[in-house]
Amino acid sequence: MLLSRSLLLLALPVAAFPVQGQSKPSKPQVPAIALATATLAGQPVAVLPITMLVSDPRIPGGTGAAARKRMQSWADSTLGEALQEQAPEVEWLLPDALRRSTQRTGGLVPSPDRMGHAVMRAPGFKDLPDPLRSYVRQLVALQNGGRFALIPAALYVTPGAGDSLTVQLSAVLADGRLGRIVWRTLAVGTGETMAEAFAAAIGTILVSETTPPPS
Numbered sequence: 752m753l754l755s756r757s758l759l760l761l762a763l764p765v766a767a768f769p770v771q772g773q774s775k776p777s778k779p780q781v782p783a784i785a786l787a788t789a790t791l792a793g794q795p796v797a798v799l800p801i802t803m804l805v806s807d808p809r810i811p812g813g814t815g816a817a818a819r820k821r822m823q824s825w826a827d828s829t830l831g832e833a834l835q836e837q838a839p840e841v842e843w844l845l846p847d848a849l850r851r852s853t854q855r856t857g858g859l860v861p862s863p864d865r866m867g868h869a870v871m872r873a874p875g876f877k878d879l880p881d882p883l884r885s886y887v888r889q890l891v892a893l894q895n896g897g898r899f900a901l902i903p904a905a906l907y908v909t910p911g912a913g914d915s916l917t918v919q920l921s922a923v924l925a926d927g928r929l930g931r932i933v934w935r936t937l938a939v940g941t942g943e944t945m946a947e948a949f950a951a952a953i954g955t956i957l958v959s960e961t962t963p964p965p966s
Contacts, residue, residue, distance in 0.1 A: 784934065784935070784936045785936075785955065785956060785957070785958035786838075786901075786924065786934055786936070786956050786957065787934075788838035788840065788841055788957065789840065791838075791840075791841045791899065792840040792841060793840065793841075793842070794841065794842060794897065794898065794899065795842040795844055795894045795895050795896070795897035796841055796842065796843055796844065796897065796899045796900065796901055796924075797844045797849055797863075797887075797890055797891055797894055797897060797899070797900040797901070797927070798830070798831060798834065798843055798844060798845050798846060798849075798900075798901045798903075799846065799849070799863050799866065799868055799900060799901065799902050799903065800823070800827050800846035800849075800863055800864055800903075801823050801826050801827055801830075801903045801905075801906050802823070802864060802868065802869050803869035803872065803904065803905040803906065804819050804822055804823050804826065804905070804906045804907075804908070805905065805906070805907045805908070806818070806819070806822070806907075806908045807908060807909045807910055809910055810908060810909075810910065810916070822906075822908075822945075823906075826903075826906055826949065827845070827846050829946070829949060829950075829953075830903060830953060831843065831845040831846070833950070833953045833957060834901075834957070837957040838957055842895075843901075844894050844897070846863055846864075849863040849890065849894075850862060850863060850864070852890075852893045852894065853890065853893070856893070859889075860886070860889045860890060860893065861886055863890065866883055866886045866887070866890075867882075867883055867886075868883055868887075868902045868904060869904055869905055870883065870904070871883075871902050871904040871921070871923050871925075871932075872904040872905035872921040874935065874937075876923075876932060877931070877932055878930050878931050878932060879925055879930045879931075879932070884930040887900050887902075887925055887927045887930070888927050888928060888930065890927065891927035891928070892927075897927070898926060898927055898928055899924055899925065899926060899927060899933075900924070900925045900927050901922065901923075901924050902922060902923045902924070902925055903920060903921075903922045904921045904922060904923060905920075905921045906918065906919070906920050906921075907919040907920075907921075908945065908948075911941045911948075912941075914943065915941050915942060915943055915948070916941065916942060916943070916944065916945055916947075916948040917939065917940070917941050917948060918939070918940050918941075918942075918945070918948040918949045918951070918952045919937055919938070919939050919952065920936075920937070920938040920939075920949075920952045920953070920956075921936075921937050921938075922935070922936055922938065922956065923935045923936075936955070936956060938952040938953065938955045938956050939952055939955065940952030940953070940954065940955065
C-alpha cells in the first residue's frame with residue numbers, strides 16, 4: 752500500500768513552488784543522440800539498473816533514501832518497458848535477469864547494483880575504467896554470448912518552467928568485450944509529471960526509424 756501511494760505521486764503534477772534566483776538551464780555537455788537499435792538487432796544487450804538518482808529537494812516526495820529507492824525501481828521498470836516495446840528487435844536483458852545471473856556465480860561476479868557504473872555519468876570517459884571494465888566484461892559473458900551493455904549512469908530530476916519537471920538521463924552503451932564506449936547521450940525531457948518527463952527523455956533515445964503505414 753505504501754508503494755502504491757508513493758508511485759501515485761509520480762503521476763501527479765508537481766505543486767507550484769517559488770524558485771528564487773533561477774537562471775536559464777545550462778547547455779547540456781553531451782547532446783541528445785538516439786540509440787541506433789537496428790545495429791543491435793538480434794543481440795542480447797544487458798541493461799544495468801539506475802543506481803544514482805538525484806532529485807531536487809524542492810520537489811515534494813523526491814528526497815530521502817526510501818524515496819530514491821522507490822523512484823529507482825520505478826525508473827528501471829519504465830525504461831525496461833520502453834526498450835522492449837519500442838525496440839523489440841533487441842534482446843534486452845533487464846536488471847532483474849542480470850541479478851539472477853550474477854547470483855548463480857556464487858559471488859564471482861558482483862551484483863549489477865554494486866558495480867559502480869554511476870561513474871559513467873562523467874562525459875570525459877571514452878573507455879570503461881577498472882574495475883568496472885572487468886565487471887561489465889564478466890557480466891556480458893554470462894548473457895548468452897552477449898557483447899554490449901546499456902548503462903543508465905545517472906538520473907536527475909529538477910524543477911522546470913512553471914509547474915513542470917525536467918528529467919535528465921545520462922546513459923552510455925559499452926562494448927563489454929573491449930571496454931569501449933560506443934554511444935553516449937544526455938537524454939532530457941520535460942513534463943507536468945515525473946512519468947511524462949521521463950517518457951520524453953526516453954523518447955530522445957528511442958527514436959522510431961520506420962514510418963507507420965497510412966491509415
